[in-house]
Amino acid sequence: MTRFLLPAGVFALLVAVLFIGIQRAPEKTVIPSALIGKSAPAFTLPVLGSDQQFYADSLRGRWYVLNVWGTWCPECRNEHDTLLEIARSRALPVVGLNWKDDDSAALDWLEQLGNPYDVVAVDREGRVAIDWGVYGAPETFLVDATGTVVYRHVGPLNLQIWSREFLGRLPRASAGGGL
Amino acid sequence: MIVLMLLAMLLMVMPRAQAIDPVELEDPGLQERYRDLSHELRCMQCQNQSIADSPVGLAGDLRREVRELLLAGKTDAEIRTHMRERYGDFILFRPQFSTRNAWLWLTPLLLLLIGLIAALRVVRQRAALAPTDNSLSDETSGDSGSSGRSAS
Numbered sequence: 001m002t003r004f005l006l007p008a009g010v011f012a013l014l015v016a017v018l019f020i021g022i023q024r025a026p027e028k029t030v031i032p033s034a035l036i037g038k039s040a041p042a043f044t045l046p047v048l049g050s051d052q053q054f055y056a057d058s059l060r061g062r063w064y065v066l067n068v069w070g071t072w073c074p075e076c077r078n079e080h081d082t083l084l085e086i087a088r089s090r091a092l093p094v095v096g097l098n099w100k101d102d103d104s105a106a107l108d109w110l111e112q113l114g115n116p117y118d119v120v121a122v123d124r125e126g127r128v129a130i131d132w133g134v135y136g137a138p139e140t141f142l143v144d145a146t147g148t149v150v151y152r153h154v155g156p157l158n159l160q161i162w163s164r165e166f167l168g169r170l171p172r173a174s175a176g177g178g179l
Numbered sequence: 180m181i182v183l184m185l186l187a188m189l190l191m192v193m194p195r196a197q198a199i200d201p202v203e204l205e206d207p208g209l210q211e212r213y214r215d216l217s218h219e220l221r222c223m224q225c226q227n228q229s230i231a232d233s234p235v236g237l238a239g240d241l242r243r244e245v246r247e248l249l250l251a252g253k254t255d256a257e258i259r260t261h262m263r264e265r266y267g268d269f270i271l272f273r274p275q276f277s278t279r280n281a282w283l284w285l286t287p288l289l290l291l292l293i294g295l296i297a298a299l300r301v302v303r304q305r306a307a308l309a310p311t312d313n314s315l316s317d318e319t320s321g322d323s324g325s326s327g328r329s330a331s
Contacts, residue, residue, distance in 0.1 A: 135223035
């Protein structure tokens with residue numbers, strides 16, 4: 001009888017480990033950002049539809065949201081209404097990072113669907129996206145007033161996620177408004 | 180026929196020959212490092228492929244990043260760190276040994292050890308239960324023909 005105790009025990013342990021693994025599987029499919037707790041990568045990029053440049057460190061001193069999008073990305077279309085709602089609420093500045101896209105397509109898109117962004121920086125070649133560890137669109141980053149990345153959401157935003165993961169991380173007395 | 184099948188199988192397991200990347204670096208030393216690194220780095224979009232094998236845009240961008248870092252004189256270790264800083268450990272197909280990864284590397288060894296110990300114990304138990312050799316064979320060889328009565 002005791003001969004079976006050891007293999008049975010090992011088996012039970014294995015079952016427990018695998019069961020816990022299966023339970024945790026959904027959160028494991030999304031890769032956590034390697035930037036959480038680190039400084040948001042600095043960048044200078046052209047502004048969409050303008051010959052001006054956008055300097056990322058001009059945002060230092062305030063919380064903001066960086067949204068990575070492209071007209072080629074269907075899920076970006078899905079979250080667009082949420083972004084418009086967020087912009088309307090004027091809770092935080094929303095900076096758009098137009099990723100690997102075409103300027104005129106992007107301008108048409110914003111004109112037809114509405115522009116939720118305070119400013120759109122054009123990352124045509126994807127170098128800035130790599131610095132931010134972007135691996136798909138849409139992705140949305142939350143950066144605090146010290147320039148530290150606080151959170152990243154992969155996939156389309158909805159108001160639930162916005163409220164829980166973004167607004168929920170703001171300090172009580174955060175300033176609202178756009179840039 | 181068998182030769183054909185073997186040939187087909189051989190072709191299927193030669194991924195490097197089918198790599199997607201059309202770009203090559205002029206310096207052969209850099210090119211070799213570029214090839215090796217490209218196979219070490221995971222395409223974060225198609226997560227089971229390396230950036231060498233993946234056709235998607237992000238893989239091309241990451242390959243370009245590797246090329247530029249190589250041309251800027253970075254070492255392989257610096258390039259791996261550069262990627263890990265941005266994408267985390269997951270971008271390396273071979274996760275580097277660290278306190279967090281330690282259990283990942285050690286668990287298979289541990290399980291192997293447990294398995295070996297268990298196997299040894301089973302073998303020893305079997306050996307203990309088996310009848311001891313000499314006495315029985317002596318009786319039968321010395322008593323051929325006898326039905327078990329003691330020889331008189």
